Amino acid sequence: MKESFLVAFGTDDGETLRDKGHFGDSQKFGIYKIGKDSVSFVGWRENAKVEEDETQIHGDPRKANAVKAVLKEVDAVASVEFGPNIKRLLPVKACMIMDPGTLEHAARVVQSNLDRLVLEIEKGEQRKVLDLRDLSKEGSGPLRIAIASGKGGTGKTTVATCLAQVAEGLGHSVTYLDCDVEEPNGHLFLKPEITERMPVGLPVPKVDQDTCICCGECAEICQYSAIVCVKDKILTFPDLCHSCGGCVRVCPVDAIEEVPRTVGTLEQGKAGGIDFIHGRLNIGEVMAPPLIKAVRERAKNNGNVNMQIIDAPPGTSCPVITAIGDADLVVLVTEPTPFGLNDLDLAIDMVRELGLKHVVVVNRHEDDNNSAREFCNQKGVEIIAEIPDDRRIAEAYSRGETMVSSLEEYKGILEDMYEMIRHKAQRDKVKRQV
Ligand code: SF4
Ligand code: SF4
Incomplete structure (x- = not known):
């Protein structure tokens, strides 16, 4: 085996790693010879100028070939970010993903x-891509990847459960959080063994009528008509209460105490090596956000997990915002139909409003249907994967099986999807912490 290796670092300014955009778009490459005992700069290679075909969402192969030709003699390449052409580079060069910084530091x-x-x-x-980023800084915490969609039935849970299984298969410690608490169904695919159950409640007011002096202050402050004054009696409507505590604070005679009202159940367990947490909202209950918060909070106490896959509720209202608000990356799952794209449009507006990084996965993709590509191109959103419209996937779904567990030929596609999502989320997380 060789004692030293030639490594190419992508750069635009000749000093630091290119940190906005893909490796293949670098102006030039700094070549270093790196051995156990020495690091030396060898020289520059100008990048080839190839007009990329933007319609190739999996990367333009001509561009990959041009980069390979320029870097013919190098053993490995390193960058802050790679594009989809990484799949064409990996078989011939080791690929390393790194934190932003100088080329000298990167070589060390x-x-x-x-x-x-x-x-x-x-x-x-x-x-596989070698990840050399330093996520050990205090507060870096687990990567939070939320899987969301503008509407139900697009394949959100299919993607979320597959990502969790792929992460587990690659040896990453992962927690799957089903925050779709109105209709949780991740358990049907992951089949966890539930080891803990606990009710989740909200504090709501209970009035001591003997102490109450019927001043009406509580009814006046309540924005939700959850406590009202009728003649000389105070009535409460716990289902309408948002647990803000306002009525308790304004009562001049301490006639109100807070009592718990159960809105659902949190369940936790293991699905193989995957930590599993989900919430089940009580039938007829509308207060989903507190249960979603409880699921998210529970995951925070989950030891040294380095990845959270958050299966968000569909839509664009409070429950989904509660689920994805602090995600490092939101994966929006859509299907290439007018309804799917209409709801994707709403979901993109929502994540942009929240300032969240996002990418799209197209489910049920057909080769002769470019509508999702054209739409995402127009909106400036990256499609990170396309899952084919394959009857066998639907059949596996109806049996409660995932693509990972039942369709071996999709394993590679799903692993690529997972790695791209993970790299993107990690890169943005590191940038936010710098
Ligand atoms: S806690 Fe807030 S929402 Fe609930 S009854 Fe009191 S004032 Fe209204
Ligand atoms: S604020 Fe207290 S005393 Fe006044 S009406 Fe409400 S419960 Fe009764």
Whole structure:
């Protein structure tokens, strides 16, 4: 085995790694010779100028070939971000994803991870992207990837459960959170063994009529008509109460105490190596956000998990915002139909309003239907994967099986999708922390 390796770092300014855009779009590449005991700069390679075909959502192969030709002699490449052409580079070069910084520093980071690089180079066509980013900073926490859609039935849970299974298969510690508490169905696919159940309640007012002096202050402050004054009696409507506590605070004689009202149940368990948490909202209950919050809070106490897959409720209202509000990346699942794209439009507006990074997965993609590509192109949103309209996927779904567990040939596509999503989420998280 060689003692030193040639590594290409993508850069625009000749000093720092390119940190806005893909490796293949770098102005030039800094080539370093990296060995166990030494790092030396070898020279520059100008990138080839290829007019990319933007309609190729999986990357233009001509561009990949041009980059491969420019970097013919190098063993590995490194960048802050790769595009879809990474799939064409990986079989011939080890690919490393890194934190932003100077080329000198990046070369030193590679040197300190040389053993890992050698292992990847030796794997040949079986290589995976080598992640050399430092997520150990305090407060970095788990990656939170939310799977959402503007409407139900687009394949959101299919994508979420597959991502969780792929993460587990790759040895990542992962928690799957089903926040679609009105109709949770992730458990039908992951089949967890539930080990804990607990009611989730909201504090609502209970009035001591003997102490009450009927001043009406509580009814006046309540924005939801959940407590009203009728003649000389105070009535409460717990179902309308939003638990703001306002009435308790204004009561001059402490006639109001807070008592719990159960809105649903939180269940937690294990699905193989996946930590599983979901909420079940009581039938007829409208207060989904508190239960969703409880599911999210529960996941925070979940030890050293490095990935959360959040299966969000459909739509664009309070429950989904509660579920995805702090996500590192939102994956919007759509289908290429007028209804699907209409709801995707609303979902994109919502995540933009919330300032959340987002990508799209197109489910039930047909080769002769470009409507989702054209729509996303217009909106400037990246499609990160397309899942074919395959009858066998629907049949597996109806049996309560995922693509990962029942359709071996999709494993590679799903792993690629997972890695791209993970890299994107991680990169944006690191940037926010810098
Ligand atoms: S807690 Fe808030 S919402 Fe509930 S009854 Fe009191 S004032 Fe109204
Ligand atoms: S604020 Fe207190 S005393 Fe006044 S009406 Fe309400 S419960 Fe009765």
